[in-house]
Amino acid sequence: MADRKEINDPALSTVAPGAPVTSQRPVTEYNLGIPYPQIPRALVAPDAENPSGTPGYNNRGLSVLQQHVAFFDRNNDGIIYPWETFQGFRAIGFNLLRSFFGMVFINGALSYCTQDSWLPSPLFSLLVKNIHKAKHGSDSEVYDTEGRFVPEKFEEIFTKFAKTEPLRLSSEEVSALVQANRNAYDPFGSNAANLEWSLAYSLLKDKDGFLTKEAIRGVYDGSIFYEIERKRQQSKMEGSSA
Template sequence: MANGKESDPALSTIAPEAPVTSERPVDVYKLGIPYPQIPRALVAPDAEHPHGTPGYDNHGLSVLQQHVTFFDRNKDGIIYPWETFQGFRSVGFNVFISFLAMVIINGAFSYNTQDSWLPSPLFSIIVKNIHKAKHGSDSEVYDTEGRFVPEKFEELFTKFAKTEKSKLSFDELLAMTEANRNAVDPFGWTAEKLEWAITYLLLKDKDGFVTKEAIRGQYDGSVFFYLERQRQQSMMQKKKVY
């Protein structure tokens, strides 16, 4: 029962007169995850990792909070612009991209996360309110409360992974951002493309693909800690050589 070929028409995922439904198929019947449609508050599971990232401590944070907490460098629950800059530098981005990310991220998302109607003069982002910064035209893998929806995550690959079933190329990521566009949402269109462009630059492999595991790791933030450790170890090894 996959890709709209179910014997019961009431369960069909393909409409013959809507070609887009066959161009972007969904297959939610073989996920190997209990209740994949239920948003997960604490973990980011997929078919290969039904319990989320092994050994990753979520500290009681929502998955969306986990995604951003890496950039809270002093763990005070607030992400200041210089911490965003430091976080980007720590995973290997150059000064220019890190500065640009700092300006865009804190500039665009600070106000919505504040506890009051007053803006933060320091453009801080409050981690506990990060769900308020969720924008339109996104993948909907996060729900409006910052939980992770396994079914939506798997759809990224059933719909858009045309070359490798567990990897996405740059063109496929671009197609995904185009498909996710909501009407009259220029902010969401721009934010989605910038976010996935950064994801691609950070996580692409030598063949120019981003793997399913890497993408899942950026959703719960675990990949950022991994990349930081890898970079630190690489720098230590270089120091030993010299």
């Protein structure tokens, strides 16, 4: 546990009286229960409740950002084609319209960024190995520019915006998060962030209308997509055998 005397050193203050926003969006000042939370993690997505990342999750040597998108690489060949994105959206429960829109936006907007050459892919494919090149602005900065996961930044989502409950975000708090992370003159990044969080909320909100911390962490490392697909398949099997 961090020494409170040390934390109370004015030189370490996280609040500036002349900048009210610094008190409105507080950051974590004490030990998170994670060794070196400021160090970006390449392979796992740890938080205070899961200091070793998702239990039993096989990261396959991929970065956390690569893990986030790998679910949509349906044949595991390192390339995500538009139809695979569509299949992935359908596999986790999105309807035809949202799945089509997600496919068009994701592959249409991000394909070129991930290619190895200056030539675009005629099939609008995404290369998983280069997915870090598709990281956009106006985001939470939980992923660094190389696609690693920064535990400290992830915890800040909740210290700054979880005003109702410490481990869940309401729809209003999700909106506040997206608005607060907007960068100037970045319409693409801000719209992409809004789409991503809107899809996450619509898919994962609980019965009380909240997005839980564990669900959000599962989105960052992609583990929750596999869990949702498994549950849906199991439900279908039970329904067909009834």
